[in-house]
Amino acid sequence: MxxxxxxxxxxxxxxxxxxxxxxxxxxxxxxxxxxxxxxxxxxxxxxxxxxxxxxxxxxxxxxxxxxxxxxxxxxxxxxxxxxxxxxxxxxxxxxxxxxxxxxxxxxxxxxxxxxxxxxxxxxxxxxxxxxxxxxxxxxxxxxxxxxxxxxxxxxxxxxxxxxxxxxxxxxxxxxxxxxxxxxxxxxxxxxxxxxxxxxxxxxxxxxxxxxxxxxxxxxxxxxxxxxxxDDGENFLRCNDVCTKAKAFRIPQHIAHRKIRKQLxxxxxxxxxxxxxxxxNKSEFADVEVKHIYHKRKASSGFITSQHNARVKKRKFFDRVSGVTSDGVFSSESVSNSPEKGIDGDNSDLSAKLHASKDSHVKFSIKSLRIPELYIEVPDTATVGFLKRRIMEEVMAILGDSVHVGVLLQEEKVKDDNRTLMQTGISCKENLDTLTVVLEPSSLLTSPAACVSDPSSQLEMSEPARSPKTPILESGNTDILGDSSLLTNPGNVLESKHESTTSPDDTIGDEITPDSKALVAVPTIPEALAVIPANQKTKRAEFAQRRTRRPFSVTEVEALVHMVEELGTGRWRDVKLRAFQNADHRTYVDLKDKWKTLVHTARISPQQRRGEQVPQELLDRVLAAHCYWSQHQAKQNVKHQAIPAILNVSNHL
DNA sequence: TTTAGGG
DNA sequence: CCCTAAA
Known part of the structure; x- marks a missing residue:
């Protein structure tokens, strides 16, 4: 042809x-x-x-x-x-x-x-x-x-x-x-x-x-x-207010780049x-059915409704690969999705972005990731019912406003006012870790507020999230209602927060007055501009703090349970066993949480802040902490003793 | 990568 | 939560 x-x-x-x-x-x-x-x-x-x-x-x-x-x-x-x-x-x-x-x-x-x-x-x-x-x-x-x-x-x-x-x-x-x-x-x-x-x-x-x-x-x-x-960042809206995209735009007299997205x-x-x-749903997203707490139930005796199977539906995922000026794909298949599409092809929605030098950036979006959803249905429900539920959830998102989120190196890029270069989206290595996701944006804040003050926006904006973090997990609470994962109720507030500011999380117009200084030297070839910056500074430039996600009592209980069982030095196992599906909880997080739990348990109740952890749990925390401390001490003694014994035997 | 600990 | 030395 x-x-x-x-x-x-x-x-x-x-x-x-x-x-x-x-x-x-x-x-x-x-x-x-x-x-x-x-x-x-x-x-x-x-x-x-x-x-x-x-x-x-x-x-x-x-x-x-x-x-x-x-x-x-x-x-x-x-x-x-x-x-x-x-x-x-x-x-x-x-x-x-x-x-x-x-x-x-x-x-x-x-x-x-x-x-x-x-x-x-x-x-x-x-x-x-x-x-x-x-x-x-x-x-x-x-x-x-x-x-x-x-x-x-x-x-x-x-x-x-x-x-x-x-x-x-x-x-x-x-x-x-x-x-x-x-x-x-x-x-x-x-x-x-x-x-x-x-x-x-x-x-x-x-x-x-x-x-x-x-x-x-x-x-x-x-x-x-x-x-x-031409719809700037609001390209996925059904009931978009037409003027919104424009409202987001500030006069760009100093614009050196304008990114306009059309999707x-x-x-x-x-x-x-x-x-x-x-x-069909398999095209739409790959579906994974998991009994999220199954392991936990088995190992720690947590009981959830016997008739409730957690259905976790994931995304279709994707990453963005970049093409540098030499035209070589730096990463053709960069999806780090733990679950590839059922048919091994998750390019259902894929796009290409290409990058090149002389300040052009071309992207190759393999696909857009859909936020992770959590759906709960009785295990006695029919497959048809499940399908409908999934469709409902999907439609809840799609029917609602959707916008795009950009994640770089697994962290959400929240400042839309930065240039690609500033954000690090213009260099080859980073393009490999660029992720584009669709996010719901049911709750919008005043666009003006977001734009007028970039600094406040920074504070308001949703901190970065892991790409594996269900973007929707919390933000979707309203939509999912009871069916959402009960990880932490505290997220409802956060989610609103996120949703409010998330409209910014798009590849939108990039220029703001305060970015002028940095953009003012567009004549410097990107390569030259980037070279002096070492990895550290580059990272520091667009590093963002993750969203604070207070542990729910449920999570604390799970944590305590696992520590009681595994001890305090096996955070990876704790993570795997009890927080396998809580993508936003890393083993470091768990370790840190334990640390604070121990601390909390030691201070007086009056000094404690945040969601109150039941005293009973705190008592267990202390008990476990003491137990494993001693245990560890014993282990140390053993480890020291054994070689000693061996030495003795060697001498014999 | 994981653990451990300071910030 | 972040950062990072050390394993």
């Missing part, structure tokens, strides 16, 4: 001509080495223009499609309308700045059994004069708008697409940009083509296009969506329509 040959990395699907041709006059507008990117944009621009013309004329036919996907279409339409009247955000552009965008696309195959993929690309537009750049954004806006129109066109012509699914469907566009809409006055002669891979192909539909901002394109059943949206997935956006997509 010709298409395949032209696509890099074996990606198949939707394609636009490789290097769009630009009139020389247009190319000259930009520094030579950025031609490709600029041209790519121009290509989109041309597409946008075309779509505007064609899309609007098809508005009437959109209505019928919207009936099928009300939540999606209405939302999009509404956004589009608002976008139309909204002033274009030219202030985002800055002289000599790098307009960097991340476009995440989604393709849903026509064949529902195939999996949706997310594809993320970043593109930099550098070196253009500011006018041109401002217009690039305008164009971007246009593109956004137009692409939606275009999506409808695609929908309208779904039949046509289906009819020619096995062959590439191409459509060419020629667009002459109007001077009043764009200062890139030169004419472009661009050809664009869309290709839809055969619906029966067993090849996963993927989309890849080098040097070109991706447009999302999804097709499912009768629906074909082409979406190209569109019908699955996510469609919310309750998920079922219609026949996205």
């Amino acid at each position: 010709v298409l395949k040959k032209r696509l890099g990395h074996g990606f198949i699907g939707f394609q636009v001509p490789f290097i769009p041709r630009c009139p020389r006059s247009a190319r000259r507008k930009c520094p030579s080495k950025k031609d490709d990117q600029v041209c790519a944009f121009e290509l989109l621009a041309s597409l946008a223009g075309k779509l505007l013309e064609e899309g609007e004329s098809s508005a009437s036919s959109n209505a019928s499609e919207c009936n099928h996907q009300p939540s999606l279409c209405q939302d999009v339409n509404e956004r589009d309308r608002q976008e139309e009247v909204k002033p274009l955000i030219a202030e985002d552009i800055h002289h000599g700045s790098c307009a960097e965008s991340i476009f995440v696309t989604d393709i849903v195959s026509q064949n529902s059994s195939q999996k949706p993929l997310l594809h993320a690309k970043t593109e930099c537009v550098l070196g253009c004069n500011s006018d041109a750049k401002a217009d690039v954004f305008k164009l971007d806006k246009k593109i956004e708008h137009c692409s939606y129109s275009y999506s409808n066109k695609l929908v309208d012509s779904a039949g046509d697409f289906r009819g020619s699914c096995d062959s590439n469907v191409k459509s060419g566009f020629r667009r002459e940009l109007e001077a009043d809409k764009c200062s890139l006055k030169d004419q472009f002669e661009l050809y664009d083509s869309l290709a839809l891979v055969g619906s029966n192909s067993d090849v996963k539909p993927q989309y890849c296009r080098e040097s070109f901002p991706s447009a999302s394109f999804s097709k499912h059943g009768n629906d074909v969506k082409f979406c190209f949206r 569109f997935s019908k699955y996510w956006k469609a919310g309750p329509k998920l079922k219609d997509c026949e996205l």
Whole structure:
């Protein structure tokens, strides 16, 4: 297939001509080495223009499609309308700045059994004069708008697409940009083509296009969506307040980078329509059924409801791999997921991010991780019931607002105002440990508050979490209600806290006034800038304290139990036996907790703070502590004694 | 990686 | 909780 040959990395699907041709006059507008990117944009621009013309004329036919996907279409339409009247955000552009965008696309195959993929690309537009750049954004806006129109066109012509699914469907566009809409006055002669891979192909539909901002394109059943949206961080909302994304944006006069993320997935956006997509759960997330406290029950006699099996459903997970400028994948398969997808493929939702030097960062998101969920159902429940429960939980998240969280080196990156470079997301090694997760964001705080004061935001923000930590575990308490894991009730408060600030946890706009100083030297090649910083300082730069998670009485009891059994020097075993599923509790945490427990037990009740641990437990803590201290002493004596004996025997 | 202990 | 020396 010709298409395949032209696509890099074996990606198949939707394609636009490789290097769009630009009139020389247009190319000259930009520094030579950025031609490709600029041209790519121009290509989109041309597409946008075309779509505007064609899309609007098809508005009437959109209505019928919207009936099928009300939540999606209405939302999009509404956004589009608002976008139309909204002033274009030219202030985002800055002289000599790098307009960097991340476009995440989604393709849903026509064949529902195939999996949706997310594809993320970043593109930099550098070196253009500011006018041109401002217009690039305008164009971007246009593109956004137009692409939606275009999506409808695609929908309208779904039949046509289906009819020619096995062959590439191409459509060419020629667009002459109007001077009043764009200062890139030169004419472009661009050809664009869309290709839809055969619906029966067993090849996963993927989309890849080098040097070109991706447009999302999804097709499912009768629906074909082409979406190209600029939605900053709030790209996964069903009922998003349109202005929110903008509210988050502060004037970026000093912006040197702008990261704009576009992620569109019908699955996510469609919310309750998920079922219609026949996205079965195995595609959605790999499911693991565990009797979480089974071991504990067995070993320490903890009794929980005999009829309750804990069902722990995990994510699909993933990590982000980066590609450095040399184009070498630093990590193709970096998932550290303890449980791979059932089918060994967790690329259900995957996207690619690529990274390169000269201040571009390209990412390759293998997949987006869904927060860990805890579901509890009676073991007498039917499989069907279980499925429904899982679906309910998933929908609770998806139906709700969702945003993206970024974890670097297993720690959540909470400060959205830092640049990628500052955060450490621009260097190769770190990209290996970059994780992208979807998070619920039902409780939103005032966006303004988050942005206006970065420092307070820092304090407010949710501290880092382990990537294995169920992002939703606590934050989801409201949703899960009683079914959530009863680790610590105290988390409810925390979770709200987290949720409140979590909207920031996205790859959003990156520039704030206080980051100016650091970004002000963009001319320094990244390599040079990074080299002087040793691992320590780099780590220190984006190190964040984990969320404080007070131990619940239940946890304390489990801990005490295990220590009584194992002693005080086997924290790893304690962890394995009693906290296997509490990903956020490390053996060091357990050890520390024991330490504080002993301390607590020794001080007077009046001096104790926080959740009161029953005196009975504290007594056991002291008893165990004393016992094992003595035991350890005895062990030491033995260890000393044995060699002594051996020595004696050797002498004999 | 795990333990142990100071901060 | 963090950090880290030491095992």
